[in-house]
Amino acid sequence: MKQTIIASLLLLPVSGWGAVQDGRQMEQVANQFLQAQHGQDGYGYQLKLQARKPAMPACGQPLQASWPAGNARPQQSVLLTCVEQGWSLSLPVLASELQMVLVTTRLMRAGEVLEADDIKLAPVNNRSQLNQGIRDQKLLLGQMVRSTLPPGTMLTASQVRSPFVVKMNQPLKLQIRGDGFAVSSDATALGNAAAGERVNVRVTNGKVISALVEADGSVSVQMP
Known part of the structure; x- marks a missing residue:
């Protein structure tokens, strides 16, 4: 027994x-x-x-x-x-x-978006690392890494950014808005950008303009 x-x-x-x-x-x-x-x-x-x-x-x-x-x-x-x-x-x-911060669990390549399985808490050895590191998963989940990070890399605010919703050469819908009117047009992205950022786009007549990226992946221009 x-x-x-x-x-x-x-x-x-x-x-x-x-x-x-x-x-x-x-x-x-x-x-x-x-x-x-x-x-x-x-x-x-x-x-x-x-x-x-x-x-x-x-x-x-x-x-x-x-x-x-x-x-x-x-x-x-x-x-x-x-x-x-x-x-x-x-x-x-x-x-x-222990003093803990979030680190990567696998090799993260530039442009990849962080998911729950990609990060974990790990102990740090000094106050400097604790001050730079991030403990709250909510600040990292859904964020995109700026550069390739090996497994076990301590994540900091400078290493991540909002993910791109518009990418280079992507076809877009452009909304031109003004006082009492709105016009839609096709356009092509000339760079990468996240929602809320500005990106240059080329419209059908070849002209290049700066537009605001919307959360749904379209872009808009507000006329005076």
């Missing part, structure tokens, strides 16, 4: 178990798990120092480490399990909140 044993209760030698699990190996497995989890939930973790090591039956299989089920953030302990022997051991941990 599987038994869950709390580390704080296992400070006395246990007789009748034969070989005892190496305490240093248990700590190594726990520390490797904690390192892999570093920053995943916004916290860093380390094992609490114990004056005496818990004594557990030796495990003939690799130990498994995990967070205890149902724990709230931050975690208070890490769970070591020996499936072969049917025991689990809870080791207490110390949690420290």
